[in-house]
Amino acid sequence: MGASDLEVWQAAASGDHAAFHVLVDRHGPHLFRVALSLSSGRADAEDICQETFAAAFLGLKSFDGRASVRTWLTSILMRRAAKTWKKDRHARRAISLDRRADDDVERENPGGALADRLKVDAATGAADQRMDVLEVIRTLPPEFRAAIVLREIEGLSYQEIADVLGVPRGTVESRLYRGRAELRRKLTGY
Amino acid sequence: MSECNFQLLLGAYHDRELDAAVDRRIARHVGECFSCATALRGMRELSARITTAAAMELEADAAVIAGMHRAVDRAARDESAAVDRPLLRMAGLLSALAASVLIISGVWLLDSRGDARLANGAGAAAPRGGDVTAITPDWERVAITLRAQPRPGIGDDSPFAPRYAEAIHWMLDGLIPAGGRSEGKPWAEPKSF
Ligand SMILES: [Zn+2]
Numbered sequence: 001m002g003a004s005d006l007e008v009w010q011a012a013a014s015g016d017h018a019a020f021h022v023l024v025d026r027h028g029p030h031l032f033r034v035a036l037s038l039s040s041g042r043a044d045a046e047d048i049c050q051e052t053f054a055a056a057f058l059g060l061k062s063f064d065g066r067a068s069v070r071t072w073l074t075s076i077l078m079r080r081a082a083k084t085w086k087k088d089r090h091a092r093r094a095i096s097l098d099r100r101a102d103d104d105v106e107r108e109n110p111g112g113a114l115a116d117r118l119k120v121d122a123a124t125g126a127a128d129q130r131m132d133v134l135e136v137i138r139t140l141p142p143e144f145r146a147a148i149v150l151r152e153i154e155g156l157s158y159q160e161i162a163d164v165l166g167v168p169r170g171t172v173e174s175r176l177y178r179g180r181a182e183l184r185r186k187l188t189g190y
Numbered sequence: 191m192s193e194c195n196f197q198l199l200l201g202a203y204h205d206r207e208l209d210a211a212v213d214r215r216i217a218r219h220v221g222e223c224f225s226c227a228t229a230l231r232g233m234r235e236l237s238a239r240i241t242t243a244a245a246m247e248l249e250a251d252a253a254v255i256a257g258m259h260r261a262v263d264r265a266a267r268d269e270s271a272a273v274d275r276p277l278l279r280m281a282g283l284l285s286a287l288a289a290s291v292l293i294i295s296g297v298w299l300l301d302s303r304g305d306a307r308l309a310n311g312a313g314a315a316a317p318r319g320g321d322v323t324a325i326t327p328d329w330e331r332v333a334i335t336l337r338a339q340p341r342p343g344i345g346d347d348s349p350f351a352p353r354y355a356e357a358i359h360w361m362l363d364g365l366i367p368a369g370g371r372s373e374g375k376p377w378a379e380p381k382s383f
Contacts, residue, residue, distance in 0.1 A: 017266055020262055021259055021262065024255065024258050024259055024262060025255065028250060028254070028255045028258045029249070029250045029255070032248070032250035032254055032255075033244055033248040033249075033250070036247075036248045037244070037248060042254075046254055046257055049250075049254070049257075049258050049261075050257055050258055050260075050261035051261070053258045053261050053262050053265075054261045054262060054264065054265035055265075057262050057265045057266065057269075058265055058269060132243065132247075133236075133239050133240055133243050134240070134243050134244070134247055134248070137240070148240075151205065152236075152237055152240040152241070152244075153240060153241075153244045153248070157207065158202070158205070158207050173201065173202060173207075176201050176205070177198065177201045180201060180233065180236065183236065184232060184236065187236075
């Protein structure tokens with residue numbers, strides 16, 4: 001059993017650069033899972049993770065040790081991911097008029113095209129298990145998506161999710177409830 | 191399937207977030223309520239499906255992790271560069287300042303010595319202990335005059351006078367190499383060669 005996250009963080013914060021790399025090895029894989037479930041592709045997810053670790057390294061001393069290192073890193077990642085979503089939205093606004101019309105439909109009904117596809121597939125009776133559940137998660141509204149990913153993929157507790165997202169625990173509970181209902185609806189068509 | 195009020199707690203039950211007493215109560219209820227049992231099964235299936243998909247599709251390979259390590263190294267380099275930059279700037283500034291002081295004082299010293307040599311050469315019959323100001327450069331004359339003639343308004347009994355005199359003696363001690371100073375005289379008689 002190696003040193004705890006907190007011990008490794010303390011070593012890194014007091015100037016042991018190599019210690020921080022231990023945190024990268026420990027938390028890189030699951031941060032990447034979160035990033036990839038939230039973003040549109042591997043390249044974006046890689047960028048977000050790299051930015052997260054760079055920001056964490058530069059802000060090592062800002063971590064007060066009250067939350068876990070994992071929660072701290074995840075909250076940095078969520079902020080970077082939110083920035084990427086915002087940038088994506090701006091980029092989408094800048095594209096051509098006909099594409100913009102599609103976007104308007106998409107904004108009114110996020111994941112609408114996918115849901116339509118699902119309904120068709122559901123009608124054949126074979127769709128549910130074939131559907132890429134992660135792709136459907138990516139079509140959820142951001143606040144539901146974040147709660148679902150942090151719980152289902154990261155396995156964080158409600159309180160940890162609340163800390164990461166900066167919302168009350170009750171809000172986490174309600175986002176999970178509504179997010180799961182929405183996910184089920186999209187996956188099964190009802 | 192939303193007819194049962196317990197369904198609001200099913201998510202927390204599924205996630206094992208309820209305290210023991212409520213957890214037992216929901217467990218009992220699920221055993222009796224078809225609607226809640228069905229909803230709970232749906233939740234468990236969904237979780238299992240997400241877990242399976244995540245394991246298959248969301249794995250980070252070695253190259254991805256290596257990219258994170260490189261990002262940390264880049265951040266470390268940028269950070270140390272950012273820390274070093276102001277120090278280097280400060281060191282450069284101090285060196286420039288020191289160089290300027292050296293150059294200015296060098297020029298000033300050369301200039302003063304030149305003046306003194308000129309004065310010595312011109313006044314071959316410079317009086318011994320006479321009008322010493324005749325053979326001295328300007329800055330020395332100012333010092334001598336200050337000692338000989340204290341500023342008007344500051345008499346000998348003034349508490350300022352000894353301080354002036356002390357300062358002027360100090361200047362002369364330091365700046366006139368030949369001889370030195372003896373008590374009671376502006377400075378010792380120059381040695382004759
Ligand atoms: Zn029930």
